Amino acid sequence: MAEIAQHVRALREGDDAAKYQAARALVGLACYGGANKVAVAVAGGIPPLVELLRDGGADAKVEAALALGYLAYKNNANRVRIAEAGGIPPLVDLLRDGSAEAKTLAAWALRNLASDNADNQVLIAVGFEAFVQLARRGSVAFQGRSLVSNAALLAKRKAALVVAALLRDSVPGFKSAPHDIKAVIGAYL
Numbered sequence: 457m458a459e460i461a462q463h464v465r466a467l468r469e470g471d472d473a474a475k476y477q478a479a480r481a482l483v484g485l486a487c488y489g490g491a492n493k494v495a496v497a498v499a500g501g502i503p504p505l506v507e508l509l510r511d512g513g514a515d516a517k518v519e520a521a522l523a524l525g526y527l528a529y530k531n532n533a534n535r536v537r538i539a540e541a542g543g544i545p546p547l548v549d550l551l552r553d554g555s556a557e558a559k560t561l562a563a564w565a566l567r568n569l570a571s572d573n574a575d576n577q578v579l580i581a582v583g584f585e586a587f588v589q590l591a592r593r594g595s596v597a598f599q600g601r602s603l604v605s606n607a608a609l610l611a612k613r614k615a616a617l618v619v620a621a622l623l624r625d626s627v628p629g630f631k632s633a634p635h636d637i638k639a640v641i642g643a644y645l
Contacts, residue, residue, distance in 0.1 A: 460485060460492070460499045467504035472516065475508055479519035486526035493531050502527065502534070506543040509550065517550055518558050525565030535573045544569060544579045551598060563601040570604040574611035577604045581615055590615035 463485075466478035482501060485492045496502070502524070509520040524543055527534045538544070547569070550562040570577045577596075580603050581587045586596045594607040604611070 528568035
């Protein structure tokens with residue numbers, strides 16, 4: 457679609473106001489169906505949205521988070537594309553440091569990214585305690601907001617391995633033999 461290509465071009469080449477307007481327009485297009493979500497991804501819209509999420513102004517970050525949330529909603533290919541473009545860390549940053557509206561939209565986008573995607577569920581777990589939460593309960597809450605719920609066993613196992621690796625790297629004398637890792641993981645499950 458020519459309209460989507462114009463908005464993606466504005467995200468890449470426009471000034472701050474043009475980038476904000478382009479992100480806002482992509483929100484409107486992405487919320488109305490799967491074909492638009494695919495078209496935004498094919499046009500290369502995900503990387504500049506992630507870049508806007510990192511470097512844009514406060515209002516632009518909100519629009520970028522909302523657009524990424526819609527693009528990830530019920531679209532596993534876009535979930536993968538957003539993660540590969542590096543979209544998860546700036547969403548987590550927005551969840552920590554953004555306005556109340558930004559935090560709400562970042563949490564929603566992260567939930568959409570985590571849905572049925574074990575790799576993203578593990579990437580979203582922020583900090584040691586979040587990995588422990590994911591390994592133990594299959595869920596992650598951050599500042600009272602649910603980021604991952606009902607994670608699959610695969611995500612729980614990956615999180616437990618991350619806990620073991622973090623302990624191995626931070627505890628002097630900790631061995632990484634399978635029985636040692638199993639013992640550590642067992643303590644956190």
